Amino acid sequence: MTVVIAVPSSLDDLTFESVLDQLAQHPADAKVIVDARHATFATPYGLTALLTLAQTRAEKAEFLPPENPDTVSYWARAGFFRYAEELFDVRGHVPRPRSAGESDVLLEVTPVTKSDDVHGVVERIQERAASILLNKLHLESRATMGFAMTLSEACQNIVEHAGRGGWVMVQAYNYRRRLGGRFVVVIAVCDAGVGFRSSLESGQRRPLSDRWDDAVALEAAVVNGVSRYGDPGRGQGLKGIRGYVHRWEGKLSVRSGTARIALIPSWDDDVPRREGLAFFPGAQLQITIPEKVSAVA
Amino acid sequence: MTRIDVGSVLRHSANLPFSDLVTRPTGAAVRRCIQTELAALSEGDVALLDFSHIGMMDYSCADEVVAKLLIALAGQDAHAGYIVFHGITDAHLEAIEVVLDHHGLALVVQFADGGARLVGSVSDEERAIWEMVYARGSAAAADVADVAGREPAEMARILESLLRRRLLRHDGVTYAPLGPVQ
Incomplete structure (x- = not known):
């Protein structure tokens, strides 16, 4: 049986749930066609989550690229097809990706599998991010270093906990759906690894409570800083991310397994905790840093 | 006073062409190298740990390089050496302050003009x-x-x-x- 999974026209962290809801209705080894022909917009989360989805399929899925030439061109510039062509059977012609570093994307889709990859990501992002954060988001210069640190820690979660490679992408754009078109910088880090719950279980770090599920595991790790390692210095990465996001009035959301939690700023009306979602392996993290309010006329 | 160039240690110990101190494995490799150099100090010697050639430092690396180094030093005998941190900028301080606070540690930062200040808990x-x-x-x-x-x-x-x-x-x-x- 072949199943067609429709990618929504606007693909972000929330609408990606419709992709997972469709997948959840079929067995893991079902032949899948991911139909993105009608997609016209995708956030970094959307693109990295699609690659992550491909990693989870027992049988290589087919992929129908966007029909809109601007969209497919952007996805190519974002480096999506460089990896999609390895993970999917991509149907039809897609533009050749430019070499990494020549794109207008802040950080193209980049694989993260080992510590050295994190060094490369941090090195590449700093100069580009500094200009965006200072000139577009009107943040103070110290926000730049914190941004690189946040990105580094987010990527390290893959290396340290996922058990398999993942993806990172960073982009800046006008956020029309919220914030009245203010600029935002978005970091997405997605992997199809073991996820927070299994990671904590493997380190015997499950909290002493009767309830134990993906939501409790996420809360333990993201909010309370529990790590699978007993080392008392562990857990500071996510704590640092939380601090950075809070300081710059940003938003953090983390999905793992069947749950998602979010630290929500005043400009957003997301819910802090979602449970009973369609199961998706690994961890998917998104950080949104908005343009400073006082700088907007 | 013995000077240890952390930038040079990063290039040699982790064999990386980068100037940023990021990731735990990198931090652990750098710390082990620094500890080897500190072990050669004579009783009561002071080592200047120079971060002048380090770009940025993330929380994980700050924990591995700074916090674990101080914890190890505090656990040694009273005649062990001392460390003064040099070349510390705001790019390093954010992560350093977080990990020092987490562990209840403090350190001495010395500036180029000879001035110094206490950082941490x-x-x-x-x-x-x-x-x-x-x-x-x-x-x-x-x-x-x-x-x-x-x-x-x-x-x-x-x-x-x-x-x-x-x-x-x-x-x-x-x-x-x-x-x-x-």
């Missing part, structure tokens, strides 16, 4: 007494008590605490800063 009283010793170049508990208008025994207790945390050192019967005083 210290009380206002400890900081004031440390600054007093630093300003005088050397002081006994009685001297500090005189200036502060407090009991010598009380001042001795705080000075000994700063000594145990390796934020001051003994200079004969008095307490002294770790680095040169100008």
Whole structure:
């Protein structure tokens, strides 16, 4: 049986749930066609989550690229097809990706599998991010270093906990759906690894409570800083991310397994905790840093 | 004073062409290399840990390089060496302050002009007494008590605490800063 999974026209962290809801209705080894022909917009989360989805399929899925030439061109510039062509059977012609570093994307889709990859990501992002954060988001210069640190820690979660490679992408754009078109910088880090719950279980770090599920595991790790390692210095990465996001009035959301939690700023009306979602392996993290309010006329 | 160039240690120990201190494995490799150099110090020597050639540092690396180094040093015998941090900028300080606070640690940062300051988890009283010793170049508990208008025994207790945390050192019967005083 072949199943067609429709990618929504606007693909972000929330609408990606419709992709997972469709997948959840079929067995893991079902032949899948991911139909993105009608997609016209995708956030970094959307693109990295699609690659992550491909990693989870027992049988290589087919992929129908966007029909809109601007969209497919952007996805190519974002480096999506460089990896999609390895993970999917991509149907039809897609533009050749430019070499990494020549794109207008802040950080193209980049694989993260080992510590050295994190060094490369941090090195590449700093100069580009500094200009965006200072000139577009009107943040103070110290926000730049914190941004690189946040990105580094987010990527390290893959290396340290996922058990398999993942993806990172960073982009800046006008956020029309919220914030009245203010600029935002978005970091997405997605992997199809073991996820927070299994990671904590493997380190015997499950909290002493009767309830134990993906939501409790996420809360333990993201909010309370529990790590699978007993080392008392562990857990500071996510704590640092939380601090950075809070300081710059940003938003953090983390999905793992069947749950998602979010630290929500005043400009957003997301819910802090979602449970009973369609199961998706690994961890998917998104950080949104908005343009400073006082700088907007 | 022995100078350890952390930028050079990063390039050689982790074999990376980058100047940023990021990731735990990198931090652990750098710390082990620094500890080897510190082990060669003579009794009471002061090592200047120079971060001038380090770009940024993330929380994980700050925990591995800075916090674990200080914890290991505090666990050694009283005659072990001391560390002064140099070349620290705002790009490093954010992560360093977070991990110091997490572990209840503190360190001495020395600036290029010879000035110094305490960074990390210290009380206002400890900081004031440390600054007093630093300003005088050397002081006994009685001297500090005189200036502060407090009991010598009380001042001795705080000075000994700063000594145990390796934020001051003994200079004969008095307490002294770790680095040169100008």
